[in-house]
Amino acid sequence: MDAKAIKRSFDGSGFRCTPQRYAVMAFLMEHNSHPTAAEIFKAVNRVDPHSSRATTYNNLRDLVQAGLVREVAVEGRAARFDAKGMRHHHFICDRCGNVEDLEWYDVPRPATRSLGKRMLRECELIFRGLCTKCAPRRTSR
Amino acid sequence: MDAKAIKRSFDGSGFRCTPQRYAVMAFLMEHNSHPTAAEIFKAVNRVDPHSSRATTYNNLRDLVQAGLVREVAVEGRAARFDAKGMRHHHFICDRCGNVEDLEWYDVPRPATRSLGKRMLRECELIFRGLCTKCAPRRTSR
DNA sequence: TTAAAAATTTAGACTATGTCTAATGTTAGA
DNA sequence: TCTAACATTAGACATAGTCTAAATTTTTAA
Ligand SMILES: [Mn+2]
Ligand SMILES: [Mn+2]
Ligand SMILES: [Zn+2]
Ligand SMILES: [Zn+2]
Numbered sequence: 001m002d003a004k005a006i007k008r009s010f011d012g013s014g015f016r017c018t019p020q021r022y023a024v025m026a027f028l029m030e031h032n033s034h035p036t037a038a039e040i041f042k043a044v045n046r047v048d049p050h051s052s053r054a055t056t057y058n059n060l061r062d063l064v065q066a067g068l069v070r071e072v073a074v075e076g077r078a079a080r081f082d083a084k085g086m087r088h089h090h091f092i093c094d095r096c097g098n099v100e101d102l103e104w105y106d107v108p109r110p111a112t113r114s115l116g117k118r119m120l121r122e123c124e125l126i127f128r129g130l131c132t133k134c135a136p137r138r139t140s141r
Numbered sequence: 142m143d144a145k146a147i148k149r150s151f152d153g154s155g156f157r158c159t160p161q162r163y164a165v166m167a168f169l170m171e172h173n174s175h176p177t178a179a180e181i182f183k184a185v186n187r188v189d190p191h192s193s194r195a196t197t198y199n200n201l202r203d204l205v206q207a208g209l210v211r212e213v214a215v216e217g218r219a220a221r222f223d224a225k226g227m228r229h230h231h232f233i234c235d236r237c238g239n240v241e242d243l244e245w246y247d248v249p250r251p252a253t254r255s256l257g258k259r260m261l262r263e264c265e266l267i268f269r270g271l272c273t274k275c276a277p278r279r280t281s282r
Numbered sequence: 283t284t285a286a287a288a289a290t291t292t293a294g295a296c297t298a299t300g301t302c303t304a305a306t307g308t309t310a311g312a
Numbered sequence: 313t314c315t316a317a318c319a320t321t322a323g324a325c326a327t328a329g330t331c332t333a334a335a336t337t338t339t340t341a342a
Contacts, residue, residue, distance in 0.1 A: 052292045073214035114244045121270035129262040193321045
């Protein structure tokens with residue numbers, strides 16, 4: 001898809017555009033399913049068959065640090081990843097742990113007073129409940 | 142502190158009030174530091190010296206399920222726990238991973254349209270940035 | 283062009299966190 | 313008191329993620 005854009009974003013962060021790194025980023029941009037590191041590792045190696053587990057994890061860590069990828073921690077499950085495209089919120093399913101995008105809207109910031117000397121970087125709004133797949137079977141019990 | 146209240150909340154959830162379970166809950170109510178399971182295990186065994194690791198984890202899982210305790214997932218770190226007292230938001234430090242309470246205020250719900258068939262249970266607002274301890278040293282570099 | 287330096291990848295050992303099992307102990311209620 | 317349900321335990325196991333040291337690739341500079 002947007003090969004040029006990916007390369008440019010790597011340059012901007014001081015990363016070399018290696019096949020392994022590129023594959024991770026491209027996969028994340030083509031899928032909005034919030035895959036886990038293990039899923040990304042597997043998917044990448046199905047196509048471009050050479051990326052080690054360590055490299056996949058290293059690249060994910062670097063991309064998160066550089067702000068190109070978002071990491072979503074889900075209680076009791078592996079972390080999920082997300083290419084940072086348009087701003088959006090997340091809905092996390094109580095039952096299956098899936099992470100889904102919800103359209104973005106502005107979040108009110110806390111009172112300056114209550115923040116004290118903390119340096120606020122972002123406000124993240126997370127919705128929880130049952131996803132479309134899980135809602136029916138859970139209510140009928 | 143509120144031994145009676147703890148016992149009552151256990152009854153309400155169908156739990157027996159065992160020493161191990163009580164110790165976990167009491168520790169969480171006396172500390173607002175969002176300890177990890179490992180920290181709770183250690184603390185509990187310093188005083189009432191008998192609770193296995195499995196029991197600590199089991200009880201935490203059960204208390205979370207019953208809605209008496211909240212679990213906070215932090216990317217790249219162990220989960221943290223929190224007795225659900227007054228409603229509040231959380232501030233998570235980018236650098237040290239500490240979780241701090243911030244005073245509660247109402248969060249706007251998403252549009253019904255964008256939720257589709259999902260069943261919304263709660264909206265969680267998480268603030269990220271640098272805590273009071275970490276803010277100074279990070280800006281002066 | 284070539285040599286040295288820097289960045290990256292790799293396999294697999296290792297660590298951290300959490301779950302499961304099967305045996306044992308405890309409690310509530312008939 | 314007896315019994316069934318509930319709870320605890322040790323330690324094996326599983327999963328997710330990190331680290332190390334060597335090899336490879338790319339960049340820089342001579
Ligand atoms: Mn997303
Ligand atoms: Mn809290
Ligand atoms: Zn679901
Ligand atoms: Zn901090």
